[in-house]
Amino acid sequence: MTTDLHVTTDAPRPGTILRFDRTERVVHWCNATLFITLMLTGAVLYIGQLSALVGRRHLVEQIHVVAGVSLPIPLLVGLVLRSGAGLRRDVGALSRWIPDDRRWLHRRTRARAQLGKFNPGQKLNATFQAAAIVVMLASGSIMYWFKFFTNDIRTGATFAHDWFAFGIWLTVIGHISFAFSDPVSLRSMVRGVVPESWAMAKRPRWYLQQTNRDTEPDTEADTKLASEPTDISR
Amino acid sequence: MGDTGSPVGRRVFLGLIGLGAVGIAFGAKTQKTLETTVGPILAKDRTGLAALLPIGRFRIYSVTSSMPSRSKQEYKLRVRGLVDHAIDLSYDDLRAMPPTHLTRDFQCVTGWRVFNVKWTGVRLADVLDRAGVKANAHAVRFTSFDGTYTESLTLDQARRNDVIVAYGFEGGDVSRIHGGPVRMYIAPMYGYKSTKWLDTIELTRDVVPGYWEDYGYDVDGWVGRSNGRSDTPT
Known part of the structure; x- marks a missing residue:
């Protein structure tokens, strides 16, 4: 399932592996921009002292609504694009849990876990954000086009919007702090590639799959392949 | 994978x-x-x-770019329009009038409600009587010193005992973010009817729809009987 890596324009240099192709990076940063915009305008709408500071409630609300309605667009466009093969494959990887993920979750067995491309925290985060997009869009639409809904549904939508917003703030702050605690990983969301050494240490199962993609996924071939990377399509 | x-x-x-x-x-x-x-x-x-936390809390709304500010010392409440004599009441003038204490819920048209809020102020009817209402006046129009917000009541509504010009909130002053130093508090109606940062009370011949009413809110904003909502009356 990894063959489409070759079609990307990002040809990794020797000693590096492509982690996020261009489409994935563009989708990520579009999402990031929209999420941050929504979180900041949402905070201004929600926190009295910030509302007091900023004012212009109607304008802030309009920005929030436009950003909110646009929120699913980058992901959906990325998923249907021809160049979205990497994204589609990673969505699959994010949603499936392997036994090593369970091992990683327990402190006692964590050292033995051979992680794939994503660790369980990343999987949970991605899953939560994807669901949050749906819930926030639905509840936000009810709040904005309130005329079509009963009183209780409107209050319920506000309730769901509020608590999911708390979840989003927590997870996004967590996501950003994890990114800054691992600069190599963060850089790969800008440049696309990680050094093989990073992949080998942090995501061994993925590393094996990348370097070994022309053979059976389960073969023990890391020593041979580490010395002769196969993915120099240039 | x-x-x-x-x-x-x-x-x-x-x-x-x-x-x-x-x-x-x-x-x-x-x-x-x-x-x-x-x-x-x-x-x-x-x-x-x-x-x-999104529980039992006020959400602070303002419609202008900056939150207005006026000290108690410089505060003046103007009563104008169809009155026998236009008057200006200082903050101390208002404090010297017989106070009314109300403990009532505050219900916003967007769904949130704050239970048992303590308000202190003077009855709007008393303020109107000081200026003397002319026979051809049938409505009251409120203007905020934020320069934009307006609201209105019929004269009958304005004369209710639970409609006050408020300067006290939860045992203290009405703070700036809550519309201080002086605001309206119209207990039986949704929050948008209670003009914050009250500047001018004008007696008019007819009801002039206010700021949010231009955006579709009901002019008669009774809690539970307007805006398509069915909240418990406050």
């Missing part, structure tokens, strides 16, 4: 969306329960952190 492992992500994703749907459907009930049980406990919190 994409096609191995169990689809935990999909289950968590659908579960979270289900949680959001339950929140929208039953959030109104849950919100009410939280506000009556947890709300009083949070109200005792002195750190200000509880004020961030």
